[in-house]
Amino acid sequence: MEVKVNFKSLIAAALLTLLALPGTAATYIYDFEAEYKNGTADDDSVDTVADLAGALLIGTTLTGTLTIDDTLLSGNASSRTYAPGSITFDQIDAAAYVPFTQTSVFNGGSDLVNLSTDINTYPVGELVSWISVFLRDFDGDFVDDTDAPTAIDLDELETKEMAFLGNIVGKGFARERVNYEFTSISAPTVIPTVPLPAGLPLLGGGLVLIFGLSRHRR
Numbered sequence: 001m002e003v004k005v006n007f008k009s010l011i012a013a014a015l016l017t018l019l020a021l022p023g024t025a026a027t028y029i030y031d032f033e034a035e036y037k038n039g040t041a042d043d044d045s046v047d048t049v050a051d052l053a054g055a056l057l058i059g060t061t062l063t064g065t066l067t068i069d070d071t072l073l074s075g076n077a078s079s080r081t082y083a084p085g086s087i088t089f090d091q092i093d094a095a096a097y098v099p100f101t102q103t104s105v106f107n108g109g110s111d112l113v114n115l116s117t118d119i120n121t122y123p124v125g126e127l128v129s130w131i132s133v134f135l136r137d138f139d140g141d142f143v144d145d146t147d148a149p150t151a152i153d154l155d156e157l158e159t160k161e162m163a164f165l166g167n168i169v170g171k172g173f174a175r176e177r178v179n180y181e182f183t184s185i186s187a188p189t190v191i192p193t194v195p196l197p198a199g200l201p202l203l204g205g206g207l208v209l210i211f212g213l214s215r216h217r218r
Helices: 007-019 049-054 200-217
Strands: 025-039 061-069 072-075 079-082 086-089 102-106 111-116 127-137 159-168 176-185 189-193
Touching (some): 049 127
Antiparallel strands (some): 025 189, 061 086, 102 111, 159 176
16 A cells, blocks of 8 residues: 655644744853851861851852753742752862752742752751852842743842751751852853753654655655
8 A cells, every 4th residue: 555645744743843842941150259148156076068168258259150040840930940050169169069959939029049959858867068049039029920030130139148058967957057148140141952852853763764765665
């Protein structure tokens, strides 16, 4: 039985698949400066990233880069989770405490962007050392109900800190905590990313195969 191939229909299907691509996402890379704000007393029983940050203390400007990825993972108009961001420092090697596990955005009343590690994934009794970034605007003008923030104006924010933390899970609040406050954050460098649907390569391969079979039959 001969199979007739309608190439116009196939091309139309291919175009529809391309139109169904997810919206363009992007990563936003910011250069920052931060100053020591405050911290808890050192706890000699634990060795955490707070010790690294605390060694700089007053008078040292901490510099580095902050990355936010606006790839939406889940959420709604008031609470959303995005792909984890990252942070690097020029003065300290904090690679063991990064990347974050999530970027959370809350809006309505007060707006909060939080890049953090989920310590609930660690067993009770384990030493956890992590970094969190808190950007908060109590007037509710920082983020809208659809996107992650792309420009960070520190003058709008009441909270603009990163915390270097260390604790033993199940032992209450952090045993060690050193807070730095952002004093400058640059305009972002934007790197667009377009996710590729898993079925698109299969579609392309199928079109090539059908075209080859059609030529063979002729």
